[in-house]
Amino acid sequence: MTLDAELRVTRGTFSLDLDVTIAPGEVVALLGPNGAGKSTALRALAGLLPLTSGHITVAESTWDGANAFVPAEKRPIGVVFQDYLLFAHMSALENVAFGLRSRGTPKAEARAEAARWLDRVGLSGYEQTRPRSLSGGQAQRVALARALATGPSLLLLDEPLAALDASTRLQVRSELGRHLADFGGHTLLVTHDPLDAMVLADRLVILEGGRAVQSGPPAEVARRPRTDYVANLVGLNFYRGRASGTQVGLDGGGGLTIAEPVDGPVHVVFPPNAVSLHAARPEGSPRNVWPVTVAAVEQHAHTTRVRLDGPPAVLADITTATLAELRLRPGDALWAAVKATEVHVYPA
Amino acid sequence: MTRNRVRGRLPVVLVLPAVAGLAFLLVPLAGLLVKTPWTSLPTLLSAEVGEALRLSLICASLATVLCLVLGIPLAWLLARSGLPGRGFLRALVTVPLVLPPVVGGVALLLVLGRRGLIGEHLDAWFGISLPFTTAGVVVAEAFVAMPFLVISVEGALRAADPRYEEAAATLGASKWVTFRRVTLPSVLPGVVAGAVLCWARALGEFGATITFAGNFPGETTTMPLAVYLALETDPDAAIVLSVVLLLVSVGVLAGLRDRWISGPT
Amino acid sequence: MPNLRITSRIAATGLAAALALAGCGQQTGSTPAPGSGAPEVTGNVTVFAAASLTETFTQLGEDFEAANPGTKVRFNFGGSSALAQQLNQGAPADVFASAAPANMKQVTDTRTVTDAPRTFAKNRLAIAVPKGNPGRIAGLADFADAGKKIALCAEQVPCGAASKKVFELAKITPQPDTLEQDVKAVLTKVSLGEVDGALVYRTDVKATGDKVEGIEFAESAQAVNDYPIAPLAKAPNAAVAKAFVDFVLSGEGRAVLGAAGFDGP
Numbered sequence: 001m002t003l004d005a006e007l008r009v010t011r012g013t014f015s016l017d018l019d020v021t022i023a024p025g026e027v028v029a030l031l032g033p034n035g036a037g038k039s040t041a042l043r044a045l046a047g048l049l050p051l052t053s054g055h056i057t058v059a060e061s062t063w064d065g066a067n068a069f070v071p072a073e074k075r076p077i078g079v080v081f082q083d084y085l086l087f088a089h090m091s092a093l094e095n096v097a098f099g100l101r102s103r104g105t106p107k108a109e110a111r112a113e114a115a116r117w118l119d120r121v122g123l124s125g126y127e128q129t130r131p132r133s134l135s136g137g138q139a140q141r142v143a144l145a146r147a148l149a150t151g152p153s154l155l156l157l158d159e160p161l162a163a164l165d166a167s168t169r170l171q172v173r174s175e176l177g178r179h180l181a182d183f184g185g186h187t188l189l190v191t192h193d194p195l196d197a198m199v200l201a202d203r204l205v206i207l208e209g210g211r212a213v214q215s216g217p218p219a220e221v222a223r224r225p226r227t228d229y230v231a232n233l234v235g236l237n238f239y240r241g242r243a244s245g246t247q248v249g250l251d252g253g254g255g256l257t258i259a260e261p262v263d264g265p266v267h268v269v270f271p272p273n274a275v276s277l278h279a280a281r282p283e284g285s286p287r288n289v290w291p292v293t294v295a296a297v298e299q300h301a302h303t304t305r306v307r308l309d310g311p312p313a314v315l316a317d318i319t320t321a322t323l324a325e326l327r328l329r330p331g332d333a334l335w336a337a338v339k340a341t342e343v344h345v346y347p348a
Numbered sequence: 349m350t351r352n353r354v355r356g357r358l359p360v361v362l363v364l365p366a367v368a369g370l371a372f373l374l375v376p377l378a379g380l381l382v383k384t385p386w387t388s389l390p391t392l393l394s395a396e397v398g399e400a401l402r403l404s405l406i407c408a409s410l411a412t413v414l415c416l417v418l419g420i421p422l423a424w425l426l427a428r429s430g431l432p433g434r435g436f437l438r439a440l441v442t443v444p445l446v447l448p449p450v451v452g453g454v455a456l457l458l459v460l461g462r463r464g465l466i467g468e469h470l471d472a473w474f475g476i477s478l479p480f481t482t483a484g485v486v487v488a489e490a491f492v493a494m495p496f497l498v499i500s501v502e503g504a505l506r507a508a509d510p511r512y513e514e515a516a517a518t519l520g521a522s523k524w525v526t527f528r529r530v531t532l533p534s535v536l537p538g539v540v541a542g543a544v545l546c547w548a549r550a551l552g553e554f555g556a557t558i559t560f561a562g563n564f565p566g567e568t569t570t571m572p573l574a575v576y577l578a579l580e581t582d583p584d585a586a587i588v589l590s591v592v593l594l595l596v597s598v599g600v601l602a603g604l605r606d607r608w609i610s611g612p613t
Numbered sequence: 614m615p616n617l618r619i620t621s622r623i624a625a626t627g628l629a630a631a632l633a634l635a636g637c638g639q640q641t642g643s644t645p646a647p648g649s650g651a652p653e654v655t656g657n658v659t660v661f662a663a664a665s666l667t668e669t670f671t672q673l674g675e676d677f678e679a680a681n682p683g684t685k686v687r688f689n690f691g692g693s694s695a696l697a698q699q700l701n702q703g704a705p706a707d708v709f710a711s712a713a714p715a716n717m718k719q720v721t722d723t724r725t726v727t728d729a730p731r732t733f734a735k736n737r738l739a740i741a742v743p744k745g746n747p748g749r750i751a752g753l754a755d756f757a758d759a760g761k762k763i764a765l766c767a768e769q770v771p772c773g774a775a776s777k778k779v780f781e782l783a784k785i786t787p788q789p790d791t792l793e794q795d796v797k798a799v800l801t802k803v804s805l806g807e808v809d810g811a812l813v814y815r816t817d818v819k820a821t822g823d824k825v826e827g828i829e830f831a832e833s834a835q836a837v838n839d840y841p842i843a844p845l846a847k848a849p850n851a852a853v854a855k856a857f858v859d860f861v862l863s864g865e866g867r868a869v870l871g872a873a874g875f876d877g878p
Contacts, residue, residue, distance in 0.1 A: 048514050072517035085515040089533040099519035150520060454801065463806035479807050480762070480790040559798065562791025563767060576794055580694040580769035
């Protein structure tokens with residue numbers, strides 16, 4: 001019953017080369033920057049784009065392969081599109097019933113089933129409402145009901161929360177999580193938002209430049225990023241280097257001291273809030289201390305993030321108190337310090 | 349307040365030509381109305397005029413239906429298929445617009461006439477002859493009016509977001525169901541606008557009709573033909589007949605507008 | 614051939630508009646002193662002539678220009694009634710040559726002519742059939758056969774009026790399939806083989822070439838059509854106007870008209 005896909009698509013200079021497997025009931029998030037090939041992968045799975053080579057197999061049936069192509073309308077799929085693409089000239093009920101009607105369910109039955117789905121997503125009473133009159137969150141839920149109403153074996157979600165404002169997003173995300181948990185088929189979630197991926201997915205696949213650069217459970221990916229992009233997503237300082245005992249020589253220049261000795265190529269991470277900044281070189285316990293210059297200062301909700309040139313370059317989160325004390329301006333020379341115990345090292 | 353201020357700022361550069369344009373369109377009509385010998389109207393409204401008017405309305409409506417049946421799929425082909433040479437095809441579709449209608453009529457005779465390329469066989473095999481028949485009027489009017497529909501619908505299709513069709517496909521809708529239930533409703537305003545233009549053009553059609561279908565009362569004499577022939581002997585009658593045609597068509601279009609084009613203004 | 618003919622008619626219509634515009638400019642620009650007494654025949658002359666005179670008058674115009682260096686004849690060919698209407702609306706013209714006395718009368722009723730209209734040619738009807746006479750039309754009696762496709766001119770135009778007279782004289786009730794707006798339209802249908810037979814002017818049969826055959830019939834002599842010509846009052850160039858009228862009436866003019874199938878006055 002597992003979905004097994006080797007997605008190979010070449011379009012002009014871009015090529016996608018991605019292997020995906022999704023177990024029944026599993027939610028896999030495809031996470032990557034714009035242009036990484038997420039949409040191409042989704043379109044290939046949906047049957048909107050034929051593979052150049054490779055295959056898509058679900059259970060025993062081949063959807064796309066060397067000599068078989070099942071077009072979108074013949075695949076048991078449901079898709080929630082980024083801006084939902086609800087049919088403006090149909091009511092919410094007709095939108096949800098559309099898939100059932102297209103697949104041959106009699107009208108009355110389709111409408112009854114659609115009404116049940118609207119009820120499940122908390123929209124009973126909105127049957128006759130046109131998409132134009134729905135709020136963003138309501139439209140998203142209609143889109144989800146429409147995608148699920150046909151009982152698909154593969155659910156594809158394309159940035160399902162991207163069109164929502166921050167306050168709605170939180171609630172819709174948790175509702176979506178509940179529906180996904182109830183859904184017994186395969187789910188692929190395409191997103192560029194790490195939070196959506198972390199909260200909703202059982203497994204992440206990080207896509208960069210058409211290739212999977214990392215995959216694994218969200219906690220694992222968050223703890224041990226393997227590329228700058230992932231590290232940036234999860235908010236960690238990330239370096240590649242070569243370890244020799246408790247010393248790591250970083251590829252980009254500079255070095256760090258670590259607590260546990262290892263040898264060979266490694267990735268090194270530590271969170272920005274593990275970095276402390278000082279006007280003068282600090283004395284005391286064994287730790288990493290190096291001179292830096294301020295490149296930029298960004299104000300976030302409760303902290304201030306300082307971007308510093310090294311080597312190594314580093315991000316530091318400091319408190320407002322520290323900010324007031326140091327009176328930071330770009331170009332200022334400072335000292336950065338990180339405890340060796342805060343530095344996490346794992347094999348490259 | 350704000351609205352008034354905005355209105356006050358309408359640039360003269362636009363307003364002056366707009367007013368001039370409106371006058372340019374309306375003054376000749378006003379001239380027609382002023383010159384109309386209304387008193388002679390009752391005597392002119394003979395059975396023949398009624399017949400011509402009825403024939404005009406029926407033929408223009410049938411021609412519009414024919415244009416819808418053939419023109420919408422053609423517009424879809426031009427807008428959505430990856431057909432090579434679409435630009436050239438699009439240009440060809442507009443040929444009836446630039447072709448003098450009389451020449452269009454001759455072209456129709458050459459193809460569908462009794463000795464025409466296709467007409468010859470229609471006549472020999474099925475005994476169908478289009479010239480000098482009401483069906484011929486419909487064909488001539490449709491030939492001239494079709495580009496209006498095709499251009500209008502194609503524009504609407506090209507402006508419509510094709511991703512809705514993809515969404516329908518992922519919901520299991522076949523290409524035909526998608527077209528019928530998703531694409532067509534989304535371009536309905538364009539279809540209605542095109543059909544209205546098409547109908548209006550067909551109603552006023554003269555050159556292609558008289559050349560291809562001829563002129564015989566009750567069969568092929570539509571209002572424009574009646575007007576033209578009236579002009580030969582009685583210009584006053586011609587003016588009255590034109591005004592009758594004008595009023596009827598404006599009435600029909602206004603009625604349609606209320607019923608179908610009731611969008612936000 | 615028919616295409617060419619129709620195109621030339623359209624060109625003529627366009628020309629009429631152009632002439633009307635050009636004429637306006639000319640009138641204000643270089644109005645020659647009327648009645649200055651100088652019989653110098655130079656300058657431009659604008660002739661409004663019936664469509665059936667297109668070939669002969671074009672020829673006569675060239676001959677006239679050759680005989681009178683420094684003159685230029687410009688034509689506006691069209692249906693006699695349409696021309697009459699243009700003239701009555703003040704179109705600037707020096708000479709009017711009509712295919713029917715009735716249309717000439719419309720003009721003389723409204724505008725004064727410098728000389729009384731004079732008949733310069735007569736035309737009679739002939740049966741026109743497609744080359745080879747596929748419909749086997751033998752004479753006027755076949756026009757009553759509903760099984761044959763017949764085209765006539767509409768009664769409102771001169772050739773239609775003449776046809777009506779002929780049928781009344783022959784005591785035949787024709788069964789036409791179409792009543793065309795002018796002779797050229799009838800001939801288009803004949804030359805394309807759309808109709809089996811039609812009544813047109815003898816000159817038109819001659820001018821159409823070998824795609825149309827003419828059949829003479831006895832009754833035609835009793836429905837002869839007079840072609841009157843007159844120089845117009847307030848003609849921009851009265852002297853040349855008169856000279857051109859005289860030229861048409863001269864032996865030279867008659868020879869050209871006779872060659873085209875017109876009878877002498």
